[in-house]
Structures are given as structure tokens and as C-alpha cells.
Amino acid sequence: MATRGCVGSTRAAALAFIAGCALCACEGVLLGGPAGPTGSGRPGETPGEPAAGRDGGGDSSPPIDACAGGEVVPTAAPLRRLSTVEYLRTLADLFPGVTVEQPPLPPDTTVDGFENDARSLGPSDLLVARWEDIAFRHAEAVTSTPTRLAAFLPCARDGLAASEARACAGQLLDTFGRRAWRRPLTASERDDLLAFFETQRQEIDLPAAVELTLISLLISPSFVYRLESPRTTAGEALDPYELASRLSYFLWQSPPDDALLDAAGSGGLGNDTGVEAQVARMLEDPKARAAMVDFHRQWLDFDRILRAEHESRTTASITPWTPALRAAIHDEQARFVERTIFDGAGTLRALLTSRDAEVNASLGALYGVGGPADDAAWIAVQLPEGERSGILTRAGFLASHAHAGNGSPPLRGVFVRERLLCEPHAAPPAGANLAPPMVESGAPARTNRDLFAERTAAPQCQGCHVRIDPVGFGFENYDAFGAFRDSEEGLPVDASGSLFGTDSPDPFADAVGLSQRLAESAQVHACATSQWMRFALGAAPGSGEACLRQRLVNGFAATGGDVRALVHAIATAPEWRLRATPID
Amino acid sequence: MTKSTNEFSRRSLLRALGVGAAGLALPGLLGGRARAQVEPPRRVVFFITPHGTVWNAWHMDLAGLGPSGSVTLSSQPSDRWSPLLAPFGSLARKLMVVEGLSRPGAIEYEHAHDRQGDAFDLNRHDFGQAHLMTCVDPLQRPSATCIGGGVSIDQVLGAATSAPGRWASRVYGQGHPYSFVAAGEESPRVTDPRVAYDDIVGMRAPSTTGAGDARARAIRAARARVLGRAAAEAERLGVGLGRLDREKLARHAQLVRDLEASFAAAPGGAVASCSPRWVAEAQALDQWSRVITLALSCDLTRTVTLLAPELDPSQIGLPPGVDVHQDYAHRSNRLQPSTYTAEAERGMIQYVGFFAQRFRTLLDQLDSVPEGDGTLLDHTAVVWMSELATGTHDLHDLPIVVAGGASGRLRTDRYVRYARDTRLAAGWGFEVDAGPAQNRFYVSLMQALGVPGDRFGITSVPRVGGGTMSLTSALPELLV
Structure with a gap:
């Protein structure tokens, strides 16, 4: 056999893995994740030490009826x-x-x-x-x-x-x-x-x-x-300057400009019309582009490709792996987001399905499209139909979730599950074999999918991998560089899979189909809403924000997944204009 | 703020000492600037390496030593030294090997949560790292690895022992987080030795624009006053906030006051030697050793944590492409014959042995700096430990080596063995026989360094069969 099992054979490790996998298999979709720390752990008795505990507590989704009364609950706002x-x-x-x-x-x-x-x-x-x-x-x-x-x-x-x-x-x-x-x-x-x-x-x-x-x-x-003063009475509104800072650091990641401060000082943020006018203005400012891109950088881990483990590749592709190519792969992600959100359709669907791209010479070669003469210039192109569809089929994601020699279906699958579907996954157990599986010397050629499928075939692995692998295998048309391939070692690539356990479970043939499924998924849209709320609140939304989240999810769907409309809705939400209860 | 004719910041400490930033030798090689008339400060360095150790190649089978007790190290013949401890034979009189400690809090944590209907991160590497220096339950985070659930021992020791105006502690190196300033907040870490060096020697000269040095000195003095104002403001703003926010601002105020003091503090007390020169040669850990030695010898900090990264196998002569974690660490334990291979054990001995050599280099660096009646090493407790006991993830039978005596407070030249006489419930239905808690080792360090207290972290865990195991009080065998 060419590969070892996914788990070391110590009993403790195996049991740990079974339990861990069972947990994630049963967890289901967690819309928005749990709230802030609740302290289930045991505090130490070191002088001055705060209590430790689990960061969040359980399902925070409210019964829908609970949100029908129109109660406005202030969002948490720790220092x-x-x-x-x-x-x-x-x-x-x-x-x-x-x-x-x-x-x-x-x-x-x-x-x-x-x-x-x-x-x-x-x-x-x-x-x-x-x-x-x-x-x-x-x-x-x-x-x-x-x-x-x-x-x-x-x-x-x-x-x-x-x-x-x-x-x-x-x-x-x-x-x-x-x-x-x-x-x-x-x-x-x-x-x-x-x-x-x-x-x-x-x-x-x-x-x-x-x-x-x-x-x-x-x-x-x-x-x-x-700094925001905590509320002393229920329903107490934020100071207008505090609200201005909330708006500017959410929409711009920078301080209010004079116009926003003037509005705060003149009562211009004291009503819906004034707030909405400022938010609309701010979203047109170039600083909003930078902040929007930076949200996606954090959410979708654009910087992962800069890690030392991606400095080199051990296999060849259609273009050499160079520092210039790696830099271009990194930069393309931001360019794609800005182009899609501000100059394109502006929807989550477009982020997941668009073939629009900007490439320089190195990247054009990797994608197999005509690029400019050198890496200093970038031009707009359409990537090949059937090969590329949105951010998950770009080299930034594909190469950064690869090992040095080939793509990693588990890494790619876990990323989609965690970041796009908001499914928490336990870390691999200590005994898990995380090394990329290899064909033993002299053995017949095998596909990457075949090797990984064997690695994770054991029942104790499948508790988790039944959800991870059918997603990760969807990216098998892309090698460790992110270059497209339809065969590997002379063998045909099988990139079929499914989003098992989600609201879009039908099989797909490849990453283009997978991206289409994700683009249609209400769960993905709900997850993106939660990620945006986390970015705005500085904490995972919890039970206090459940009704707001539900309303935003509904609104996001109603706009067809318009990202700027979602951001606008968060920024103008009445809940966000109230003082928070102090956290003790 | 106190005005001083010797005003300087830690960034300009070396200039204040009349030492340039180039052209001088490593600490100790020029004879240093020993100040024997003042008792040297006590310091602590934590040297943390991954994957535990190889038990058979680490522990020593010594004549006259039963299931518990201690024997003198320096009288042991060379053939009694284990392969992984042999590099320290010539430093035996400055060494203390501690065998048999455990981490009951981490063992109990896994036991308490192994059936939790939730996505707890129970990867022993992850919570082993989060727990090692905090001794409290990790802070679980949704969809992310767990993280330290409280302040770590280095931060506690640093805050209590640092000189006014100096860094309370430094965290250097790469890899996973171990040191935490508070629950969920990793201590600031410097990952590049050159940046750490620049922090010590000063990145730039203070401003001399305008009216010359007198003006620059006046501005420097005023900067300290500005810090005092900022600290007072932080204290004032905390009033009325919730507890967590209030504590955060209080911590901020204290840190600003510490920085303020650094502008006013003058070189005094015991500075062993201060001879900076940047040398970019040698293995990265050896570069860190030079930086640590410089920081301690200049009394810029008294607490350092050095985090060793995972090693590329080819760096240490292992076959390229080998996965040290999977191929070696998991298969290196003879007590688990179903996975054990001799090749893995040999590979892991080589891996840990490489760190032993690096640790020895650090000790040699510290020992080369004369200070008082001895050396910098004599006044420091240098602790080598790991997030796990073995490559198979044990949390008992920890391999701990301490070098230096913290100015004679620690009982060196000893091999100390503790009985594993407490049965604890571990995760997944297992039980282990555990020795005293690592918490107590930390309490011993606290007392050796003059920090009051008899507890650190969780204070007790349940025993199998009823009753509790206390995790408090110092280990008297370790103290003079």
C-alpha cells in the first residue's frame, strides 16, 4: 500500500479522532457562530488572571417569531x-x-x-x-x-x-x-x-x-x-461621534473624515436619512474599496500564499514557480475582489462565478491566456470558460491550499466548509497523518484523488472527511500552482463531488459546478452575512445579534446577494446605533 | 517623571553605556563590565522545542536512585549520561534534570471534554501549547485552534522581576504561540533575530534636529512626560466601563508607565556585560542565543521565552522528504510497540539531539559572560521544555532540564526523580499515573526568582477513586 492511514494507531488518538469527527459531522451549519466568551472553563488562580473558557456558547439562532416584535437589541461593542x-x-x-x-x-x-x-x-x-x-x-x-x-x-x-x-x-x-x-x-x-x-x-x-x-x-x-461609553439605560443611543467611528472603521478601516465629523456634530447622524446618506457617500469613497478588499483578504485568507511553505514547488507546471508569479497570484485576489464588487456585478454570486480577471505576464501564462509583455503591466481578460469560475478557481486559493507537489483536497475542502459555509471543524487529531500521500517508488502512477481517498477511507476518518473530501476533490483540475489540468500522470482527472449536508447537495462535475452550487446556496449567503457582521462588530455575532442577523440574511437574499447593499444594511441597522451593555 | 542627567531609553541604553553598536565582540569575549559590588539580578529563560523527547534516550538510569529521590549529577560517570543529556555533562554542576512531572490540568481538561457535544479543539499539540505556560484551560474559539486561556508564567515572572524602564519580558522565535499576556492574547513576539537585536541597540539616534543636543534632550524628557499623561488618561477612561474593558485599559496604563520609566531610568544595578555586535551567521537558534545573551547581559529584560520552530529534516541530516511528525515522532515510543520503529526512534533522537546542541550553545553563551562571582548563567534559570512529553503526545513524564541556579536559589547538580503516584483520569477512558504538577515547578521558579506566591494556574484536579490532587506549592527538592 502506498499510503498510511489517516490516523496513527494509538488508541487514544483514534478515539479522539472518532469523537472529533463525530462532533463536526453533527454540528451542522452554524449561522454566524457563537457569541463571545462565556467562561465554561476553569479559571486559574494566578493573580489578576481572567477566567478562561469556551469562546462562545451554542446555537444563537432565535426562533423566527422572537424577531417579530420589533425589539431592537444593541450589538455588543467591547473596547x-x-x-x-x-x-x-x-x-x-x-x-x-x-x-x-x-x-x-x-x-x-x-x-x-x-x-x-x-x-x-x-x-x-x-x-x-x-x-x-x-x-x-x-x-x-x-x-x-x-x-x-x-x-x-x-x-x-x-x-x-x-x-x-x-x-x-x-x-x-x-x-x-x-x-x-x-x-x-x-x-x-x-x-x-x-x-x-x-x-x-x-x-x-x-x-x-x-x-x-x-x-x-x-x-x-x-x-x-x-472608546464608547457603556449604556446606562436600555435603548440609549450612541454619541454621534462614536457612531461616526463605528461607520468609518467598518467602511474604511480609518477614521471619520471632516464631512462625517461635521455631520456628527450637526445632528446629521441622528436619523435614518442622515445615516444612510453618509453611508452611501462613504461607500463611494476609494477608502471603501480598500476596506472591502481587506475584509476579503482576512475572510478568504489571501495572505496564505505568502507563507514560507509556498516559496517553492517540487513539481513542474506550465510555467515556472517564481517569486514574481507568487506575488502576482497574491495580488490578483485583491484586484479580482475590487473589480467584481465595485466595477462588476457586485454580488457574492459574481465573486464565486465570474471569469473576469486581471493578469500580468506571469499570471497570464499560468492561466493560459494572453497577458501583457511583462509583470509590471496588468490587463483585463476573461479566463477560459469551463476552467475558471470565481475566486475559488483562482491560483490564490488553489496554490495556497496545496502542498509543494500537488493540490490538497482536505485543505481546500476544509476551507470551503469553514469560511464559506461557516461549519466549525475540529482540528485534525494529533494522530492524523498530515503529510501528502505519495506513490511509492516503482509503483504504478495514481491520481492525487486516488491517494487521498485511500488515506481517508478508514471509518474513523470518514466522520469528518465525508464532508471535507467531496468538496476538496472538486478542485482536482488544478495542480499545486493553480494551473488547470484534465489529466494527471497520464490518468484522467476526476473532479466530481458534492456539497454533502448542505442546502445545495446535488452532485457537481468540477470546480465550476461547485462554484455554481455555492453561488446558489442560501447557507453560503448566510455565512457571508455572518462574516461581514463579525468584521463590523469585532466579534462573532451571537445571540444578541440573532434577530439582526436574520434580517440581514433575508435582506441579502432579497438583493440577489449584493455585497455593497449588505454592507449598507449593516452600517445603517438601528441596532448599531445603540450603546452596548458593559461586559463584566 | 524624574529628570536625570543620564536620561536615556532602552533604545539608547547602549549609547548611554558608551558602547557602540558595531565592532565589538560577543558578550564575554572582551571581559565584560562585571559589577561585582552589586548582587546580580535573577533571570529566567524558557527554551521551548516541539514534539517532546524520546524517553529512552532522555532519562538516566542512575545508581542509587529509586522511584523517587535525587542524586548528584557531577559524580555520574560519562557512560551513565543518556544520549540526549550527554551534551550537558561538562555543565553538570550547573544543571538540574527534573524527571516525572506531569500536567494534570491538561490531562483533566481532555478528560472533561472528550465527550463534549461541541467542536472543542482537543488536538493535544494545540491545547498542549495553549496550556504549557498558562496551566489553565485553553480558550476555545469557533472554527479555530484553541489558544491560551490566561496569562503565561513568563509574563508573570517578567512583570515581577524586570528592572524599572526595561522590557518586562521578550518572546522570540517562530512557530506556535505559547506565551500570553491575557486570555486569548498572544504576547508580542519578534520573529527575526535582527529585529530583536535592533530593538536592543536602538534603531536610530534620537532627534538632534533644531537647536542641537540640548534641545533633543529636552524633547526626550518631555516625551516621558507625555507618556505619564497618557497613562493617567487611560486610568481615567477606564472608570465606568465593563470589567474586561476596564482591565484592558488598566493594563495599557501600566505598560505606558513602564515605558515612561524607560526614559528616565539610568544604568545601575548589576549589568554583567554589554558588548553588542550583530552576527548573522550560524543556525537561527544560535543567533537567538546571542541576542538573548545580549539582552540579559545588558539587563534590558530578565525574562525571555524562545520558541524553536519545527525543523526541516534536511537541516539536521535526516532524509529529505521525511515528515518528522508523522514518520518519526509518532513512531518513536518503545512503550507503544504497535507503532514503534527503530528508524523513527533514531530519527527522533537526532531531531531532539539537535535542539540539545542548540540549548547547549545558549548555555555556553550565558556562561561566557562574567558577572559577580560567577557568570550570567549562574544567575539565570534556563528551562528547556516542550508542549508534550513525547512524540506520542503524553502529558506526563515531562522532560525538563534547568540550567543555572538563579543565583543559588535552585538546587543544581541534581537529577531529581518524582514518583508517579497519583492516578488521574485521562481522555477517552484512559488513566495515567502522574507525578507532581508542572504548576508546582513554576511556583518553584517564582520563589527562586523572589516572586511571592504558592500557586500558578488551576489549583487542583480530581483523582481517580476520589479526592483531589493539589497543584499548589513549590517543589522543595528543587530549591535550596
Whole structure:
């Protein structure tokens, strides 16, 4: 036999796997996943240690009748530190055109691929030090010469009288300070910073006072956290500036602009019409494109292809595996999402079925279509019919869920189950053989599907793999590069399968058919809704958001899966304008 | 903030010491800057490698040592040293080998959840990693691997022992998360030795624009005051928030105050030696050893966790294409004859042996730095451990090696064996005979480093047949 069983033969491991597989087989579709931590585990007794426990608790789907009463339940909103992406985009907004060398920030702890999970976004010593350093570098960059200072804060000239300097400082706080803290400073905050500014001006000089005041603004918790006061009474509305931040970090991953802050300050966010007008405006802004792409980067794991394990390939394909090709494979994913959502049909269906693409020379060769002369240029093309259909048939997904020598049906299948169908799967048991199966030297050729099918054929494997493999095998027309193939080792490829256990269980012939099934699936649309809610809320939606989720799922279906309409619906939901209950 | 004529940050510590960032030798090679007049600080380094060990090649069969007890290591003839511990023979007087500890909390965790009607992540690698340094139940996350459910021991020790204005702890290396600042929050980790080195020696000079050095010093002093203001603001903003949010802001405030102190702190106390030079040569773990030695010798931190990555088999002379996890680790346990192969055992010995050599290099680095009446190693507890006991995923009979004595607080030159005298229910209907809890080992470390407390993590688990097993209090055999 060419391969070993999927599980090591220790009894404990086998039992673990059986139990684990049985669990995922019985779990079914979890719309939106469980709520935040509920603490079923045992807390430690280390001083100051919070309780540990399972992150979420059970089914949060409400009886539909429970949502009929029109009750508006506020969404959870724990204190959120700016994620690294949000932090860097915020700085870019505040300092347009300013480029400084920055030390690397430690990576955010991800949950289900998302980098903005509020529970996991906390401070650390390294992060605090980096924030201070980065604040210093930016503040220095805009104050280090008279020319730069004048460009940044025109009122900051040499020879200002004390009253003029104070007025100039007030201007800094009222403009830059308002943008940085996403709200006007309170009178006491303003007075305090004015006094600090004046002290520095007297003790050092005016540019230093500007520099140090900027650092004060940028290392303040009002800058690096999104602060919202908890509610004191039921149905209490958010402060309009807090709502503005919710909107901007959801739609832009960056702070409110002046127009949004002005709207907040003038009561423009106090009613449905005002909120909807702002959301519509924001969705037309280029920053919405970047945020939309970044949501998909996290949800669909675009960066996986950048992992070290994908630096090389051990087999050949129709084009060499080069750093340039890998970079193009990575970049294409973002280009495809932006093109589809903003310049194409704009639907989830289109993301799963469109053959529109942008390619450079390397990628054009991989896809077998005419590309530009070099990798610097990208052109729009249509990928071959029958070979490509949406994001799951692009090299970004296919190559990043492959081993060095061939595609991985389990990796590809689990990805679809977890990310597109929101089915939780237990991690492989410790005894599982995760190495790619190989044909033994001298043995007759076999297909990748044949090898994996043998690997997972044992009954103790099938508890999970009965759901994973029929999906993963659907991608057998693509090798480890993501190149199309209809034969392998001289043997015909069989890419048939089914979405067993879903609302679209009919067999399909290949990945084009699979993508079509997914595009038609209500479960996939419900899962995408939950993923968008997670991105907006900074936590998996739970029982408190069940009715909102149900309404959004229905609305998403009614629009034919229009992604921008879904985002608009989340951003304008009444539940999202209410203060949350403090988490104790 | 206290003004000081010696104002500097940890980033400019080396400049304050008058040491340039290039052209100097490794710590110790120039004789260092020993300050014998001050008692050196005690430090701890955790060296964590994957896949446990090969029991037959790790434990030592020593004359006069029964099911429990201890014997002197330095008097053992060379042929009594096991293959995986033999590299440390010449350091026997600075070594403590601890045999027989277990992780009852993790064993009980699996037992408690093996029939859970839910998608618990019970992969022993995953929860072994989450549990190793926290000793509490992992935090389960939907559709994702579990993660640490509480603060880890390195963070506790670091917070309690660091010098004012220095890093409380550092986490270096690659691979899975082990160190956590709180439930669900991995400690910040630096994955590139060069970046870690740059953090230590300073990435850039402080600003000298404008009116020259006096102005730069004034700005630096004011930056510290800015931090003090930010910390006070965080404390103020926490009022009225929910508990989790309030704790997060309180932690933030403390971290900002620590950073503020780094602007004011002057080099004092015991700095063993501080001779930075970046050397990009040798195996990555050896590069980390140099960085760790530098960080400790400069007293930039007193707690470091180094996470060793999985090794490419070809790096260590194993056949290319071999899957160390599947082909070797799972088949390396003689106690499981149905899967055991001699080839796998040999391969795994080679694999763990490679880490033993790297650990020895780290010890040599630390031992090359004179400090006080001894060396940097003498004032440090360097702990080698793994997320599992063996390649077959045991959570008992842990292989733990401690080098250095934490300034004489730990009983070195000993091979300590603990009786496996407590029967615990494990997952899937199994039972195991377990020795004392690793929690107690951590409590021992706490006491050796002068950190008060008699417990870390979960405090008890049920025994088979009734009663409970206590996981609290230090292990007296380990302490002087």
C-alpha cells in the first residue's frame, strides 16, 4: 500500500479522532457562530488572571417569531484597540504624503482569520513602545524644518506672540486633534493640552511644542482605542461621534473624515436619512474599496500564499514557480475582489462565478491566456470558460491550499466548509497523518484523488472527511500552482463531488459546478452575512445579534446577494446605533 | 517623571553605556563590565522545542536512585549520561534534570471534554501549547485552534522581576504561540533575530534636529512626560466601563508607565556585560542565543521565552522528504510497540539531539559572560521544555532540564526523580499515573526568582477513586 492511514494507531488518538469527527459531522451549519466568551472553563488562580473558557456558547439562532416584535437589541461593542491595519491607515489619513521609516508592529492575534477581534486586541509592551516611537517619528517628520512645519500647520510661524501661539495651538487641536480622536476635544482636554503646549513652547520652542502635542494626541488611549461609553439605560443611543467611528472603521478601516465629523456634530447622524446618506457617500469613497478588499483578504485568507511553505514547488507546471508569479497570484485576489464588487456585478454570486480577471505576464501564462509583455503591466481578460469560475478557481486559493507537489483536497475542502459555509471543524487529531500521500517508488502512477481517498477511507476518518473530501476533490483540475489540468500522470482527472449536508447537495462535475452550487446556496449567503457582521462588530455575532442577523440574511437574499447593499444594511441597522451593555 | 542627567531609553541604553553598536565582540569575549559590588539580578529563560523527547534516550538510569529521590549529577560517570543529556555533562554542576512531572490540568481538561457535544479543539499539540505556560484551560474559539486561556508564567515572572524602564519580558522565535499576556492574547513576539537585536541597540539616534543636543534632550524628557499623561488618561477612561474593558485599559496604563520609566531610568544595578555586535551567521537558534545573551547581559529584560520552530529534516541530516511528525515522532515510543520503529526512534533522537546542541550553545553563551562571582548563567534559570512529553503526545513524564541556579536559589547538580503516584483520569477512558504538577515547578521558579506566591494556574484536579490532587506549592527538592 502506498499510503498510511489517516490516523496513527494509538488508541487514544483514534478515539479522539472518532469523537472529533463525530462532533463536526453533527454540528451542522452554524449561522454566524457563537457569541463571545462565556467562561465554561476553569479559571486559574494566578493573580489578576481572567477566567478562561469556551469562546462562545451554542446555537444563537432565535426562533423566527422572537424577531417579530420589533425589539431592537444593541450589538455588543467591547473596547477595541485599533488593529494594525486600522492604525496604519489612520496614520496615513492624518499625515497625507508623509512617509517615515517605521519599526515593525507585532502581528495582531487573529480569530477565524480576522485581525480585528476585539477580545484579542489588547495592548502589549512592544506595541506601546512602537506606538510611541511611530508617533515620535511622524511628529518629528512634520516639524523638523520650518518648511515642513509651515506645510503641516501654516499658523506655526517664527516670532508668534504668546496669544498667537495659543491660537495656533488651538487650531491644531480643533482640526488635527478632532480627526485623531474622532471627536472634538472636551473643554478640559483642550485646556490641558493648550497648557502643555505653552509649557513646551516656553521651555523649548514652538516646533517642539507642536511636535510634543502631536505625540500626546497620537499615544493617547483616545487615539489607539475606539472608546464608547457603556449604556446606562436600555435603548440609549450612541454619541454621534462614536457612531461616526463605528461607520468609518467598518467602511474604511480609518477614521471619520471632516464631512462625517461635521455631520456628527450637526445632528446629521441622528436619523435614518442622515445615516444612510453618509453611508452611501462613504461607500463611494476609494477608502471603501480598500476596506472591502481587506475584509476579503482576512475572510478568504489571501495572505496564505505568502507563507514560507509556498516559496517553492517540487513539481513542474506550465510555467515556472517564481517569486514574481507568487506575488502576482497574491495580488490578483485583491484586484479580482475590487473589480467584481465595485466595477462588476457586485454580488457574492459574481465573486464565486465570474471569469473576469486581471493578469500580468506571469499570471497570464499560468492561466493560459494572453497577458501583457511583462509583470509590471496588468490587463483585463476573461479566463477560459469551463476552467475558471470565481475566486475559488483562482491560483490564490488553489496554490495556497496545496502542498509543494500537488493540490490538497482536505485543505481546500476544509476551507470551503469553514469560511464559506461557516461549519466549525475540529482540528485534525494529533494522530492524523498530515503529510501528502505519495506513490511509492516503482509503483504504478495514481491520481492525487486516488491517494487521498485511500488515506481517508478508514471509518474513523470518514466522520469528518465525508464532508471535507467531496468538496476538496472538486478542485482536482488544478495542480499545486493553480494551473488547470484534465489529466494527471497520464490518468484522467476526476473532479466530481458534492456539497454533502448542505442546502445545495446535488452532485457537481468540477470546480465550476461547485462554484455554481455555492453561488446558489442560501447557507453560503448566510455565512457571508455572518462574516461581514463579525468584521463590523469585532466579534462573532451571537445571540444578541440573532434577530439582526436574520434580517440581514433575508435582506441579502432579497438583493440577489449584493455585497455593497449588505454592507449598507449593516452600517445603517438601528441596532448599531445603540450603546452596548458593559461586559463584566 | 524624574529628570536625570543620564536620561536615556532602552533604545539608547547602549549609547548611554558608551558602547557602540558595531565592532565589538560577543558578550564575554572582551571581559565584560562585571559589577561585582552589586548582587546580580535573577533571570529566567524558557527554551521551548516541539514534539517532546524520546524517553529512552532522555532519562538516566542512575545508581542509587529509586522511584523517587535525587542524586548528584557531577559524580555520574560519562557512560551513565543518556544520549540526549550527554551534551550537558561538562555543565553538570550547573544543571538540574527534573524527571516525572506531569500536567494534570491538561490531562483533566481532555478528560472533561472528550465527550463534549461541541467542536472543542482537543488536538493535544494545540491545547498542549495553549496550556504549557498558562496551566489553565485553553480558550476555545469557533472554527479555530484553541489558544491560551490566561496569562503565561513568563509574563508573570517578567512583570515581577524586570528592572524599572526595561522590557518586562521578550518572546522570540517562530512557530506556535505559547506565551500570553491575557486570555486569548498572544504576547508580542519578534520573529527575526535582527529585529530583536535592533530593538536592543536602538534603531536610530534620537532627534538632534533644531537647536542641537540640548534641545533633543529636552524633547526626550518631555516625551516621558507625555507618556505619564497618557497613562493617567487611560486610568481615567477606564472608570465606568465593563470589567474586561476596564482591565484592558488598566493594563495599557501600566505598560505606558513602564515605558515612561524607560526614559528616565539610568544604568545601575548589576549589568554583567554589554558588548553588542550583530552576527548573522550560524543556525537561527544560535543567533537567538546571542541576542538573548545580549539582552540579559545588558539587563534590558530578565525574562525571555524562545520558541524553536519545527525543523526541516534536511537541516539536521535526516532524509529529505521525511515528515518528522508523522514518520518519526509518532513512531518513536518503545512503550507503544504497535507503532514503534527503530528508524523513527533514531530519527527522533537526532531531531531532539539537535535542539540539545542548540540549548547547549545558549548555555555556553550565558556562561561566557562574567558577572559577580560567577557568570550570567549562574544567575539565570534556563528551562528547556516542550508542549508534550513525547512524540506520542503524553502529558506526563515531562522532560525538563534547568540550567543555572538563579543565583543559588535552585538546587543544581541534581537529577531529581518524582514518583508517579497519583492516578488521574485521562481522555477517552484512559488513566495515567502522574507525578507532581508542572504548576508546582513554576511556583518553584517564582520563589527562586523572589516572586511571592504558592500557586500558578488551576489549583487542583480530581483523582481517580476520589479526592483531589493539589497543584499548589513549590517543589522543595528543587530549591535550596
